[in-house]
Amino acid sequence: MRCAKLAGVIAxxxxxxxxxxxxxxxxxxxxxxxxSTGWDPMNAVNTPGWxxxxxxxxxxxxxxxxxxxxxPFGNNNQGCQFGTLGGPRDEPGGGSILAQTIGGxxxxxxxxxxxxQSSEFSEVHWVTASIIGAxxxxxxFSSAPYPGGDDFWFSWQTETFTFVADATxxxxxxxxxGTCGFFSEPGVDDFRIAAIGAVPEPATLALLGIGLAGxxxxxxxx
Numbered sequence: 409m410r411c412a413k414l415a416g417v418i419a420x421x422x423x424x425x426x427x428x429x430x431x432x433x434x435x436x437x438x439x440x441x442x443x444s445t446g447w448d449p450m451n452a453v454n455t456p457g458w459x460x461x462x463x464x465x466x467x468x469x470x471x472x473x474x475x476x477x478x479x480p481f482g483n484n485n486q487g488c489q490f491g492t493l494g495g496p497r498d499e500p501g502g503g504s505i506l507a508q509t510i511g512g513x514x515x516x517x518x519x520x521x522x523x524x525q526s527s528e529f530s531e532v533h534w535v536t537a538s539i540i541g542a543x544x545x546x547x548x549f550s551s552a553p554y555p556g557g558d559d560f561w562f563s564w565q566t567e568t569f570t571f572v573a574d575a576t577x578x579x580x581x582x583x584x585x586g587t588c589g590f591f592s593e594p595g596v597d598d599f600r601i602a603a604i605g606a607v608p609e610p611a612t613l614a615l616l617g618i619g620l621a622g623x624x625x626x627x628x629x630x
Contacts, residue, residue, distance in 0.1 A: 431519075432512040434580075437599040440487045444473040446480050450491065450506065463504035468494025468584075468593070472561070482561035485524060486598040490561065492528070493535060493584040495592035506596070507581040513541075513573035518604040521569040521580065525551040526561040526595040534588035535567070535596060541575030548585050551594055561595035570604070 435457030436442070442454035450460035450469045460469050470492045473479025477488035494504035513519070527533035530553045538546040549567040554560060580599070584592050 444471040461505040463499030468504040490597040495584040511577040524597040533592045533594040534585035538581040540579040
């Protein structure tokens, strides 16, 4: 009986460690799972895994095919496809939203959200990123102006948002900042989540379980 209990303790601790090592991730984070014909409003078919709320203008968020893959705009992003978020000019009121709900977070653990971002025009463009759980974290992120000519969404940079999970399930929401610039229609791509800080190895937790179980066994014999 004691051996069975010990085995159960070891198994549960090893499972917990394995779960701790499994970092939550976006479905279709690189926006390559669906098919863009060049410039299409996002939906469940061309952008699986995401919830796209089309703004009042009816154009954004959009899934775009870049020029290197035969599309009309953009280059140098990850893969062939990227998203664009409608700014106040085309989607007034901030109604253009790209969002995804992800489970498996460890409450109290620190994570880093990252994505690629690019400006369309020769001015700084902004994305408002929000993380919604027990509370809401929100921050504006800027991308440098594009280099000019026909190279719309050509220069990409990595944005990062470090946060502490306050719930096991979180919703990540991205939209053009409605108060940051009238022409702000940023490009976005390659959404990722990384856990920050080490967690105990499964073997370490298993040894801890053996030690605790052994301590309990020795106390029962006394």
